[in-house]
Amino acid sequence: MASSQCLWSTSVLALLIGVAQGAPPKAQEKPEAIDISKQVRIEFSEGLRSPDDTTHEVFVTLTNTSKTNLTGPIAVTFDSGKQTEFVFDWYTDTLKDGRQYYGLVDLNEALPPNQTSRRRKLYLKTAEKITDADRAQFEVPLRVVRLSEEHVESKTPVDEQVAGKKYDRAEFDRALSIQDRIADELIRTKEGIGSVGLGENDRGELTIKISAHRRGTARNFPSNYEGVPVEVAVAGEFTFMNGGPSGTALAAPSPAGKTGVKAGGGTKTLAAPTGSVGQARSRYPIPVPIGVSTTNEEEPCASGTLGCRVVDRAGAVYALSNNHVYAGENAAVIGDILCQPGTFDVVNCDITATTNIANLTQYVAYLFVFNTTADSPYNYVDAAIGITTPQNVDYQTPTGAYGIPSREIVRQPQIGARIQKMGRTTFFTRGQIDALNVKAVIDGQLGPTYFDRCIQVNRVTSGIFGGPGDSGSLVVYQDGNRPVGLLFAGSSILTLLNPIDVVLQAFEVGIDDGSLDSNGQPLPFSGSKSGRMGVAVGPRNKGIAPRR
Numbered sequence: 001m002a003s004s005q006c007l008w009s010t011s012v013l014a015l016l017i018g019v020a021q022g023a024p025p026k027a028q029e030k031p032e033a034i035d036i037s038k039q040v041r042i043e044f045s046e047g048l049r050s051p052d053d054t055t056h057e058v059f060v061t062l063t064n065t066s067k068t069n070l071t072g073p074i075a076v077t078f079d080s081g082k083q084t085e086f087v088f089d090w091y092t093d094t095l096k097d098g099r100q101y102y103g104l105v106d107l108n109e110a111l112p113p114n115q116t117s118r119r120r121k122l123y124l125k126t127a128e129k130i131t132d133a134d135r136a137q138f139e140v141p142l143r144v145v146r147l148s149e150e151h152v153e154s155k156t157p158v159d160e161q162v163a164g165k166k167y168d169r170a171e172f173d174r175a176l177s178i179q180d181r182i183a184d185e186l187i188r189t190k191e192g193i194g195s196v197g198l199g200e201n202d203r204g205e206l207t208i209k210i211s212a213h214r215r216g217t218a219r220n221f222p223s224n225y226e227g228v229p230v231e232v233a234v235a236g237e238f239t240f241m242n243g244g245p246s247g248t249a250l251a252a253p254s255p256a257g258k259t260g261v262k263a264g265g266g267t268k269t270l271a272a273p274t275g276s277v278g279q280a281r282s283r284y285p286i287p288v289p290i291g292v293s294t295t296n297e298e299e300p301c302a303s304g305t306l307g308c309r310v311v312d313r314a315g316a317v318y319a320l321s322n323n324h325v326y327a328g329e330n331a332a333v334i335g336d337i338l339c340q341p342g343t344f345d346v347v348n349c350d351i352t353a354t355t356n357i358a359n360l361t362q363y364v365a366y367l368f369v370f371n372t373t374a375d376s377p378y379n380y381v382d383a384a385i386g387i388t389t390p391q392n393v394d395y396q397t398p399t400g401a402y403g404i405p406s407r408e409i410v411r412q413p414q415i416g417a418r419i420q421k422m423g424r425t426t427f428f429t430r431g432q433i434d435a436l437n438v439k440a441v442i443d444g445q446l447g448p449t450y451f452d453r454c455i456q457v458n459r460v461t462s463g464i465f466g467g468p469g470d471s472g473s474l475v476v477y478q479d480g481n482r483p484v485g486l487l488f489a490g491s492s493i494l495t496l497l498n499p500i501d502v503v504l505q506a507f508e509v510g511i512d513d514g515s516l517d518s519n520g521q522p523l524p525f526s527g528s529k530s531g532r533m534g535v536a537v538g539p540r541n542k543g544i545a546p547r548r
Helices: 002-020 149-154 169-189 498-509
Strands: 033-035 040-052 055-064 074-078 085-086 091-093 100-105 118-126 141-148 193-200 204-213 228-234 239-240 292-295 308-313 317-321 337-340 355-363 384-388 418-424 427-444 447-459 475-476 485-490 496-497
Touching: 055 100, 085 447, 100 118, 100 141, 118 317, 169 193, 169 204, 169 427, 193 337, 193 447, 317 355, 418 485, 427 485, 427 496, 447 485, 485 498, 496 498
Parallel strands: 204 228, 239 427
Antiparallel strands: 033 141, 040 055, 055 118, 074 100, 074 141, 085 118, 091 100, 193 204, 193 427, 239 485, 292 337, 308 317, 317 384, 337 355, 355 384, 418 427, 418 475, 427 447, 447 496, 475 485, 485 496
């Protein structure tokens, strides 16, 4: 005891001497997170929903039970060592001690006494399977913490595009600049070129990838452009991936699409089909899942894919697909009925055997190739939206596909990233990103169109990633279901996507994952999270039809 007292006195003396000499005492590091669980009440609603036995979702809100304002950022976290974790999402990050957290009250926001936060959906992953019997008794072991502002400000975004690659950002940007210039020259001056993008060769080196229509066109290219290697593949011509008069041949409709009476405005009149991925061409009861057959009912005998549900700043929800699926390559009228399934997928293309799910609200108009190709404009988006309701269109795919898309989108797509989609024709498929910043020529109903800033996809296993009728499919990362693109065109081998952030920017909407606000309404889109996209985005297309 005497020894301890002596040490304590010596420490105090050393501190006093240090202060007297002008040396400030060492500042204690601020904690990253302060536990405020005793000042709030955590409330769950709708119970635990489980797309599978180890992946779960639950809605959560916080109510301030203290007598003072609680300022953000406020988050929920698990105790260290628990066998439950968050599935990565827009609001998820990690503390230095390894604990994950999920933000509920943002920086510069406050939660006054007796007030309840917005309702957000937590995505959880458990190490052990949870059966139906155990689900009702399952407890989510959450703590509530206030994060330090220093912690939030220190979370700089990771450059996903070059993370783990042989090349760095400077090398990527240099190769991108060369590819962009060469691509424009080849697309406009050399016949038989389908696409030119920036990808990788088998050694992981940045490579200019060229797709040609025929073998003859694939010859006579240099081995490199300004030191960037070149690879040429024969992939055929690119076409829009819908089916019917304005697209290519489709697979026959499924038997489930042959009967039924039209249900307008959200009236259920049919028994539910199985709901599996193999029923994507069938007529579904409302709310219809995403990733299934759809079209504009004025389009004679055609079908595409309902990509996903999106939400605007006012909380209104829309069905998202392509222009050529919902707006007939600029030919549709605002207010047209959008139906499910597409008219091709019912007997005799009879629209009375489909269900009204939305009304065309807005589309990005195509800019077609002029007579002088040197003056022809590039398109950046092939997309359209239709006003709908949560009662008509759901926010998740049929059982057996990827499930619910994340609200967080991919702004820095990486070459080689593993992706997946659910579509009307080829159903649930997986692939990988083959090239970025792709310039391509698409053969459309009204003539060829040029597209720029596309993402090019290859199938990982045998077969193709997307086929005729898959146009409009939302493509997401296999890791976390983060949306990366909207499928719109393809060839016999390759598939093309528009970057999803460009699509969403065109309409000022965000992905709707089913999250609700404190009033039980769809959580409004609140703007894009800042961050460098990596691949430059061109100006938004002109000719967007007005929203009403």
